[in-house]
Amino acid sequence: xxxxxxxxxxxxxxxxxxxxxxxxxxxxxxxxxxxxxxxxxxxxxxxxxxxxxxxxxxxxxxxxxxxxxxxxxxxxxxxxxxxxxxxxxxxxxxxxxxxxxxxxxxxxxxxxxxxxxxxxxxxxxxxxxxxxxxxxxxxxxxxxxxxxxxxxxxxxxxxxxxxxxxxxxxxxxxxxxxxxxxxxxxxxxxxxxxxxxxxxxxxxxxxxxxxxxxxxxxxxxxxxxxxxxxxxxxxxxxxxxxxxxxxxx
Amino acid sequence: xxxxxxxxxxxxxxxxxxxxxxxxxxxxxxxxxxxxxxxxxxxxxxxxxxxxxxxxxxxxxxxxxxxxxxxxxxxxxxxxxxxxxxxxxxxxxxxxxxxxxxxxxxxxxxxxxxxxxxxxxxxxxxxxxxxxxxxxxxxxxxxxxxxxxxxxxxxxxxxxxxxxxxxxxxxxxxxxxxxxxxxxxxxxxxxxxxxxxxxxxxxxxxxxxx
Numbered sequence: 001x002x003x004x005x006x007x008x009x010x011x012x013x014x015x016x017x018x019x020x021x022x023x024x025x026x027x028x029x030x031x032x033x034x035x036x037x038x039x040x041x042x043x044x045x046x047x048x049x050x051x052x053x054x055x056x057x058x059x060x061x062x063x064x065x066x067x068x069x070x071x072x073x074x075x076x077x078x079x080x081x082x083x084x085x086x087x088x089x090x091x092x093x094x095x096x097x098x099x100x101x102x103x104x105x106x107x108x109x110x111x112x113x114x115x116x117x118x119x120x121x122x123x124x125x126x127x128x129x130x131x132x133x134x135x136x137x138x139x140x141x142x143x144x145x146x147x148x149x150x151x152x153x154x155x156x157x158x159x160x161x162x163x164x165x166x167x168x169x170x171x172x173x174x175x176x177x178x179x180x181x182x183x184x185x186x187x188x189x190x191x192x193x194x195x196x197x198x199x200x201x202x203x204x205x206x207x208x209x210x211x212x213x214x215x216x217x218x219x220x221x222x223x224x225x226x227x228x229x230x231x232x233x234x235x236x237x238x239x240x241x242x243x244x245x246x247x248x249x
Numbered sequence: 250x251x252x253x254x255x256x257x258x259x260x261x262x263x264x265x266x267x268x269x270x271x272x273x274x275x276x277x278x279x280x281x282x283x284x285x286x287x288x289x290x291x292x293x294x295x296x297x298x299x300x301x302x303x304x305x306x307x308x309x310x311x312x313x314x315x316x317x318x319x320x321x322x323x324x325x326x327x328x329x330x331x332x333x334x335x336x337x338x339x340x341x342x343x344x345x346x347x348x349x350x351x352x353x354x355x356x357x358x359x360x361x362x363x364x365x366x367x368x369x370x371x372x373x374x375x376x377x378x379x380x381x382x383x384x385x386x387x388x389x390x391x392x393x394x395x396x397x398x399x400x401x402x403x404x405x406x407x408x409x410x411x412x413x414x415x416x417x418x419x420x421x422x423x424x425x426x427x428x429x430x431x432x433x434x435x436x437x438x439x440x441x442x443x444x445x446x447x448x449x450x451x452x453x454x455x456x457x458x459x
Contacts (some may be wrong), residue, residue, distance in 0.1 A: 227360030245422020
């Protein structure tokens with residue numbers, strides 16, 4: 001009988017110890033909660049938005065443009081062109097922008113990435129039949145590095161400035177708008193702009209790129225909107241966080 | 250009487266043993282690393298989705314509830330709500346905080362209804378974890394071959410007394426909690442907390458009608 005009592009006491013002790021050790025961790029959590037506010041502040045500061053009224057108006061415009069024009073057109077386009085073909089078209093446009101990414105890799109001192117971009121551009125333009133296919137990835141295992149643009153290059157030195165929502169183009173910031181103007185000097189289409197008939201082709205190509213891209217992403221914006229309480233603020237913040245994350249890479 | 254006492258003792262002993270055993274097996278679960286925790290949840294959810302894709306008719310709500318059941322084990326909804334309300338959280342009573350937590354959960358549930366039908370056999374690749382004391386990040390990538398996309402998704406976890414729980418999901422650099430905080434803040438700055446709650450309720454009611 002005494003033995004049983006001793007075993008019992010031991011067991012109670014073990015149980016108590018077990019529970020105690022479990023309980024001690026939340027206590028630690030409490031003592032750490034002073035840091036929680038610091039940790040919860042981790043991440044990106046909200047982007048200033050002094051032009052909110054016009055930005056909201058342009059956001060509404062872009063939203064309607066998507067649902068009334070871009071989406072139906074892209075859906076029709078998607079019915080005509082099968083998905084693999086559209087992925088090829090996407091490859092073609094990504095290849096055209098390779099010089100932009102390469103220059104910006106160089107400007108950000110990412111010379112390894114710059115050389116990968118150069119090799120990919122060379123291989124895909126020739127073996128990949130003007131960039132419609134991606135032999136650099138499939139045969140030479142040169143996976144595309146992270147996308148770089150001049151907005152990100154500026155981002156190494158500057159903050160975003162303030163938020164902009166631009167008709168037809170959507171979210172941007174003062175810094176990224178300057179960046180895309182600089183980038184457009186590297187894209188081949190800039191040089192054809194000065195020759196009028198070719199300018200139409202360039203504009204047409206941009207339009208095709210947008211329709212093609214949209215056809216591959218139908219439903220994403222709708223889902224994003226469904227998750228949001230205030231879609232304008234949600235998009236503004238998502239844009240800002242995404243850009244800052246790209247810059248940090 | 251004597252034998253009854255013994256039986257009672259034996260019974261208590263068994264109970265205690267069970268308790269010890271349970272707390273030990275609990276200990277085994279507790280020891281699961283952040284990656285194991287996330288991997289298990291993703292595997293379970295993928296299995297549910299694979300099942301749903303085979304026979305989707307009329308099983309949407311049921312499937313969604315099953316998925317929410319899994320996330321309930323691994324997602325710290327209270328922590329997510331707290332972080333998304335930011336400095337406004339402390340101004341609420343515990344009762345309001347609880348109500349807000351369940352509202353926040355409903356908001357995310359609502360957001361995921363559409364995603365169920367968008368499931369296209371995506372593959373999740375694990376790319377490592379970082380642990381910093383009681384915080385950790387599990388890095389994954391969602392690969393969708395049919396779309397040609399690879400989307401980085403990071404899970405942020407917090408150690409709640411030995412149990413790693415997700416308190417934020419970061420998709421392509423966009424933190425879910427930060428995104429909701431910006432939205433909640435912008436509403437709260439212009440109006441009251443009651444207004445925010447009403448807006449969430451109205452949104453949920455409206456989306457459910459569709």
